[in-house]
Amino acid sequence: MKKHNFSAGPAILPQPVFEQAAEAVRDFNGMGLSLLEISHRSPQFTAVLDEAQVLVRDLLGLSDAYEVLFLQGGASSQFFMTAMNLLDEKGKGGYVDTGSWSAKAIKEAQAFGPVEVVASSKASNYNAIPKGYPIPDGLTYLHITTNNTIFGTQYKALPETATRLVADMSSDIFSKPVDTERFDLIYAGAQKNMGPAGVTLVIVRKDALGKVGRHIPTMLDYRTHIKKGSSFNTPPVFPIYVSMLTLRWVKANGGLKAMQARNEAKAKLMYEAIDSNPLFDGTVAAAEDRSVMNATFNLIEGREDLFAPFLELCEEAGCSGVKGHRSVGGFRASLYNAMDLESVQVLADVMHAFTEKYA
Amino acid sequence: MKKHNFSAGPAILPQPVFEQAAEAVRDFNGMGLSLLEISHRSPQFTAVLDEAQVLVRDLLGLSDAYEVLFLQGGASSQFFMTAMNLLDEKGKGGYVDTGSWSAKAIKEAQAFGPVEVVASSKASNYNAIPKGYPIPDGLTYLHITTNNTIFGTQYKALPETATRLVADMSSDIFSKPVDTERFDLIYAGAQKNMGPAGVTLVIVRKDALGKVGRHIPTMLDYRTHIKKGSSFNTPPVFPIYVSMLTLRWVKANGGLKAMQARNEAKAKLMYEAIDSNPLFDGTVAAAEDRSVMNATFNLIEGREDLFAPFLELCEEAGCSGVKGHRSVGGFRASLYNAMDLESVQVLADVMHAFTEKYA
Ligand SMILES: Cc1ncc(COP(=O)(O)O)c(C=O)c1O
Ligand SMILES: Cc1ncc(COP(=O)(O)O)c(C=O)c1O
Ligand SMILES: [Mg+2]
Ligand SMILES: [Mg+2]
Ligand SMILES: [Mg+2]
Ligand SMILES: [Mg+2]
Incomplete structure (x- = not known):
């Protein structure tokens, strides 16, 4: 049976990528050696690293002001590394708190300099992207989480400010075009739209670095x-x-514009399936804040008893990873780049069939 | 043609491991999904993590006093993380300087507390393991690099001290039994005897932690x-x-004792090929310090012109990765667990044939 993988991350990647990656583990480019056993300084691997950098630049349209890095430690390491490299007592980091990941970024930054939370949707259990809040002058940067993987919200427009942004784009990078010049730094754990777990993308504006006085261990210094x-x-x-x-x-x-069209079509289908269905409710307050990447939904009040039967029907239809994050419960369908519209249709059909049976 | 991979790291792994890993990238355990697209919190992956931990404990005979961690960032991140977690101004870290990696560990530690280099073989271009030096009392730990990947030296006995050791075992972990109770912490980048690049093993004694006062970012705190x-x-x-x-x-x-026997047989063959050959010299001063993992050798003085022709003959025979580290030149044959004696024999034969032609 064909599987439809709605996992939030690590997540679906294109099928041909799995085929090529498996082959490289057996024999890399006809070398007679596995990719896993060759030197990272071999011309064969440095070509990979170069091509990866060029693709990132190309797809995002990065200017020469930016550097592209492939690091380890996950997005969670960037929560402190961004502040360690950019912030000190002379400055102030502004943060918008839109979910658990934002909150962790705020917590880690506080050890490195003054932090101001300029807006938060915590009081409404993060069911919205804050808008219309004043942004103080003189911030060193304004940190946002562009897509909130757990709560299913996403920025559709960047905050209006002249201050450069620092962004956790772990769960929506490469899903649509981005105005990269607005950022001092962008980071993303690879394991959604970009690749498997184990590498973290950092895009940093060179002129944002070298301004803090503290000692930075060699491995933690972007430079x-x-x-x-x-x-x-x-x-x-x-x-x-x-x-x-x-x-x-x-x-x-087709690049990021094509991904955007593809992703919006999937999200439209998914949210229509939720909205039209009498057994399910979306969790996000306003349609404009709904994530194109992670559609979160619940059973309507009073029908929470249907939680396990619904997941069972999903599994029977080959739809995996539909369970919501353990911290919030409910359901979540992640619709990353590699997912086809057909797979979303399968899930929509499952929801429909489920309702025929139970509503 | 069969390849014989003498690369120093990333390095040869067992052929069946490549086969199984490739299959898991296609379809993991018959799930109909790639290992790369499943949640790290799925029962299928947590079983992998558990088994890996149990195997480490089992093979090394670890007592309950120790915890086993799989981290990111490479051994290079452990150079500072060990000191950040274990050392402060009230203590003192002792270090033995046996090569470039030791020197980096010393440099990174200095930011976190007093560091004393208790012995060094730097003056002789790291061609020996220091012995018979006094070890001061009251050290927080004594840091050693058990195998010096670049210079081809290896500790055959641990330093005699009651102080607990911290060790970089990147290039000889799992190659022989270790008296683990002597250590507060052992770390190793996986990409030699343990696995591919991208994961770092840390084994830490619980009671060594929690003794420093400084703020440690969440991701950098072993706890x-x-x-x-x-x-x-x-x-x-x-x-x-x-x-x-x-x-x-x-x-x-057969576990670590079997690995030791296997590795010593390969090293014996390799060093005999070097010693008996009039065109090549070993680089390590005393036979007892020679690494069982990385055999370093040079052309004899005056015949450096034969460098390229020798590497060419190696490649023709399928022997790759024989070039020495870029910082020292010469040759290096790495003989990690997964390498067969037959492959070492092929290299020995190449050396012999080369000498027949050029000596
Ligand atoms: C938006 C966001 N930020 C950060 C993280 C944490 O990433 P990592 O596990 O790579 O540290 C996640 C993980 O899902 C995420 O979705
Ligand atoms: C003994 C030793 N320590 C540390 C390192 C650095 O490891 P990593 O590249 O994982 O940071 C190496 C790499 O070859 C090594 O051989
Ligand atoms: Mg979130
Ligand atoms: Mg509805
Ligand atoms: Mg060395
Ligand atoms: Mg000789």
């Missing part, structure tokens, strides 16, 4: 990795290779 | 990862899986 082209030490070879293959697929399939 | 079983955030799924497969292979092939 180390800029100078050494992400090869100061052994980079995560296989995760980078699979990311490169995935970005090649994005480009071959 | 975070202990509490969350290496899943505080998304772990490097595929590198951990391949490491688990490799450790299974080590166990199925």
